[in-house]
């Protein structure tokens with residue numbers, strides 16, 4: 001059985017944990033304040049969930065989801081995530097995260113920052129452009145007409161295939177935006193960021209995306 005570790009148990013982390021448990025995964029959730037603050041969510045999630053420290057969740061997960069305010073990314077533990085698939089949901093909001101010059105000047109992307117911080121992990125960008133609540137309401141079985149699609153990006157093809165299979169189980173088609181450096185095509189204020197889209201629509205959205213400097 002695959003264990004999914006969660007670093008961050010807020011809007012997105014809580015919903016991904018619910019999806020994971022509903023699809024038979026074991027989850028280990030964590031936050032900044034410690035496992036004792038997560039007893040309510042653990043009780044909601046049921047017997048296949050437990051709370052742990054961030055380092056323990058990172059170690060326990062076969063796949064680990066990082067879903068925290070972006071400004072905290074440097075606190076993500078490096079060693080326990082070595083060699084693992086790390087799903088990055090994070091977005092950049094300067095009013096929340098403060099200004100990060102290399103994102104302001106678009107010389108890198110949010111998930112490339114995390115990949116640089118976790119050099120031995122396989123970072124896959126996912127879940128960044130869907131409202132948290134819709135994660136557990138919009139999923140539909142494979143083959144459903146007009147099934148919602150979600151974008152992934154990553155530098156490791158095998159890791160992306162694994163995440164695409166996970167998304168399919170969770171009820172979503174996948175559109176591969178390419179390597180992490182293409183992740184800007186689904187960043188805040190791009191056409192695909194937020195609305196419900198099929199795979200075909202999302203591919204058009206990615207193609208139509210413009211850099212902040214060109215908007």
Ligand SMILES: NC(=O)c1ccc[n+]([C@@H]2O[C@H](COP(=O)([O-])OP(=O)(O)OC[C@H]3O[C@@H](n4cnc5c(N)ncnc54)[C@H](OP(=O)(O)O)[C@@H]3O)[C@@H](O)[C@H]2O)c1
Nearest residue numbers: 008009010011012031032033067068072090091128131132
């Ligand atoms: N909300 C959405 O609909 C949505 C959609 C797509 C993507 N996103 C992105 O996904 C990320 C998470 O969003 P969210 O809405 O889930 O945020 P949130 O509700 O504010 O939850 C953040 C979680 O991260 C934890 N956390 C904060 N700093 C941490 C640290 N240094 N180490 C470990 N855990 C830490 C918080 O724990 P404590 O409470 O203990 O501090 C909390 O559990 C953000 O980058 C956001 O932009 C959000």
